[in-house]
Amino acid sequence: MGGRKVADASAAARTAVHDALGQRGFTPAASASGTALFSGVLDPNVLGIPTTIAVDDLDFVAYPRIQIEPGFHMPERTLPHLLGVNRSLCYYGKGSVILDRYDPGGTVLQCLEQAEAVLRDAVAGRSDDDFADEFQAYWGGTFAYVDLPIGHIGPARLCRTTLDRGNRTPLVATTGRSWFMARTERARRRSDAGEPLAVVTVDQPLTFAATEAWPPETLPDLNRWLERAAPGVVGVVEEVLRTRPGTSAAVLIRAPNGLYCFRVKVPLQLRRPEFLEIRRMRLPEVMARQLTPTPIERSVGVRADAEYLFGRNLGRMRNLSGKKILLAGCGTIGGFLAQQLAQCGAGAGKGTLALTDTDILSTGNLGRHLLGVPYLGRNKAEACAAFLKEQLPPLAIEGHACDVRELDLRRESYDLIIDATGEEALSLALNERAVRTRPTTPPHLFVWLVANGAAAQCLLTGEAERACLKCLKPALAGPPRFPVLRDGVEVETMANVSCGDADYVPFPVSRSVAAAALACDLAIDWANGDPGDRFRTILLDVRRALPVPNGNPGPDEACPACRAGA
The missing domain is CATH 3.40.50.720 (NAD(P)-binding Rossmann-like Domain)
Structure with missing residues (x-):
């Protein structure tokens, strides 16, 4: 009897969602996963953006997923709150709103209305300031653990290490005394000595203009962005390449809105004593003259110092x-x-x-x-x-x-x-x-x-x-x-x-x-x-x-x- 009641309630919720979205012109779409998927148009009178909405969770613990159709040509600017290659719209911050599971139809309409409001503000440029708040998502790349002394600025190392369990080899920013490195002697031998890292700080939150090509994929692209967003960081990675040994260099930026790392590697054709030793001071200029611009690798820094680990949850x-x-x-x-x-x-x-x-x-x-x-x-x-x-x-x-x-x-x-x-x-x-x-x-x-x-x-x-x-x-x-x-x-x-x-x-x-x-x-x-x-x-x-x-x-x-x- 209990199972039948649950099934009946679930069927009623799906029907309510179907009817509510139907009032907005959304129609059911094929879904290989069995998810309730609907296609329609957001803000049909102004923006007219073709969209799909997927209602995976009828308890509404997870918000319905709203995505812009891949074939739709968006405005020639980066829009805040639009994340990933699938163009998924972040219309509510995670956990910011409790949706009403007892009104499934009204709830999905509430989500559509919020999504339309977010898109209108994004297209009009009224929410460009949110780029700074969401910059970690836009910076992308992998994650790097940052185990540095509080406020450390200057030389450091970016190392790969093996955690005790599993085969993960995360990046760790350290001055050499990281607890990540405190492994057995065998593990310490496996861990490389790392690559040179310069830690710098900026006073303003990092962000970018909606009209900029984003994210930067090469060193010239990165420097063009830095000239506007953080002029003091321009040339830092080139200085590391000139003055510190190795075939790569990295910079970690401490900003009010997070920790951001980028790395460059010396092209294979330049990894010769002529460039790495004799002409080391000219290495960045030689790299800049290569036909293919030097690519960069981006990482989002995650604090892993002891003060953060054991003080974060205690507040003041x-x-x-x-x-x-x-x-x-x-x-x-x-x-x-x-x-x-x-x-x-x-x-x-x-x-x-x-x-x-x-x-x-x-x-x-x-x-x-x-x-x-x-x-x-x-x-x-x-x-x-x-x-x-x-x-x-x-x-x-x-x-x-x-x-x-x-x-x-x-x-x-x-x-x-x-x-x-x-x-x-x-x-x-x-x-x-x-x-x-x-x-x-x-x-x-x-x-x-x-x-x-x-x-x-x-x-x-x-x-x-x-x-x-x-x-x-x-x-x-x-x-x-x-x-x-x-x-x-x-x-x-x-x-x-x-x-x-x-x-x-x-x-x-x-x-x-x-x-x-x-x-x-x-x-x-x-x-x-x-x-x-x-x-x-x-x-x-x-x-x-x-x-x-x-x-x-x-x-x-x-x-x-x-x-x-x-």
């Missing part, structure tokens, strides 16, 4: 770059927390992310751990470090198969210590040492799950005027200072078959991820200089847990750790 917030962080426990919470910390920049810059754990990854862990089958039998800290370094090579991450108490935990070694072990005895031991050695010990962030994942809690300590971990429950057998479990709720534990294995508390992986996220948020707030509420709680099962207000509790008079450390 500081990331964890430059911080020395120690994470104790790489189990069900700690594994996910290690990944989140890394994605927030822990280990970037001059910072480090150190992981410790004494446990081995077993099959019983796979249902709620970051790692999977390839890491079975390995130490969790070392395996997590290996996994994260493979995924995020720029980061300094190290794994230690040891008890965290064996490490030097002073401020000179770490800026923040995070305990995600979930082992209360170990957490209390760390807390005791931290309280006793104030202020030479860095702040500690403790994170744990309550009962069977009924709630996640975390606490940032380090200040004498605020609660330590033991302050939350001064007496081991006594009640917690801030009760979170409802009356009568008991913790369910499961016994392992092997007597040497500890009992475990069942809860789904979603609770582990929630606890990790809670701690990561507090770590980010700490890095930004305002931790806010140092004691935080998230309810994950309201049937078993009570709401606990976030806040900054002070020390408890009965706390044995604070008394001993006073």
Whole structure:
């Protein structure tokens, strides 16, 4: 019955689209793919542009595709928002408009009207300023990763390197210290030394005139465009050819609207010592006299420096770059927390992310751990470090198969210590040492799950005027200072078959991820200089847990750790 309803709804939507487009004079066209394809005329009273509209997605997650017929002679100018050889019209920016799936007929007419408005503005020259906004699409070519120091201007290298997986060999702009190059010795030998690259900057967004031939395919075409769009860049690639060795040269332009690279290669007939060595200074002039103009290769630059990778998603917030962080426990919470910390920049810059754990990854862990089958039998800290370094090579991450108490935990070694072990005895031991050695010990962030994942809690300590971990429950057998479990709720534990294995508390992986996220948020707030509420709680099962207000509790008079450390 459900399948029939879906089929009926789909048929009704197709009929509505057919009828609506029919009112505009569009008729069904043959389609090899089975797509609903219609032919008609956009703006029939003025422009009269023959067009096809393809309605591939009746949910309207993807906008209908509107293309100008290939045989139609367009105005003698480049039109904005008209992309590709198939002359597909970009009438809505991706995700800018939510189309109404419950009004399929009205929706396709809305798209046609918007397409007509975009074309009218384009033909009249009213949207030529949009060339700058869309310049990446018009520049075309391949992509090049840009891993350069922030604001770097001057000499660099354009290299090809092999990523760890697959056969892709992307271009990388670097000064020689790129994390893309940090491969195994064999991979480094495969990577070439690169070609000379000059990095320049321009103050104005790059664009082009609608009447220009576009895109430039040869060096003379490029220089003619540069003379108007970026005069300061004219002659830069020729200077690189004159002064730096090799059979090619490249320029990367830093512009307000993106990063743009172009490359030239010395023609094969000129790759002789006479031109590459003896007459090197005259090489550009010799190339200019060749019967065939020197072609150029264009690439769009994509930032891949650590600052961009780990700061982009945080907006104006500081990331964890430059911080020395120690994470104790790489189990069900700690594994996910290690990944989140890394994605927030822990280990970037001059910072480090150190992981410790004494446990081995077993099959019983796979249902709620970051790692999977390839890491079975390995130490969790070392395996997590290996996994994260493979995924995020720029980061300094190290794994230690040891008890965290064996490490030097002073401020000179770490800026923040995070305990995600979930082992209360170990957490209390760390807390005791931290309280006793104030202020030479860095702040500690403790994170744990309550009962069977009924709630996640975390606490940032380090200040004498605020609660330590033991302050939350001064007496081991006594009640917690801030009760979170409802009356009568008991913790369910499961016994392992092997007597040497500890009992475990069942809860789904979603609770582990929630606890990790809670701690990561507090770590980010700490890095930004305002931790806010140092004691935080998230309810994950309201049937078993009570709401606990976030806040900054002070020390408890009965706390044995604070008394001993006073």
